[in-house]
Amino acid sequence: MPQPRTLDLLFAEEPLTWGLRGDPYLWRAMAVELGRTPWPDSLEHLDLVLAQAFERLTGRGLDAQEHFFVEAFAHGGMSSGGISPQFWREKGLPRLRQRWAAA
Helix, strand or coil: CCCCCECHHHHCCCCCCCCCCCHHHHHHHHHHHHCCCECCCCHHHHHHHHHHHHHHHHCCCCCCCCCEECHHHCCCCCCCCEECHHHHHHHHHHHHHHHHHHC
């Protein structure tokens, strides 16, 4: 019997570029948070799951207009812990949606 698909497939390959230095740590945290989540049956459901995880992990919504700091993702350096909602809206989430649609 085949294994049911889970969202860990979407996060397997990290982007080559990021918005701010906290974004790769958020990507990895989302991969852990959602890794065993069953495959959503629609793009709308995927968007909801991703938006909820983003808010749980950062304390902010994807609609935030300015970048912000998250202590959990600070690992040294000037922009350490910085999260770019713009990166997530324009690059990160579209990449995850594209992977979902292609799978």
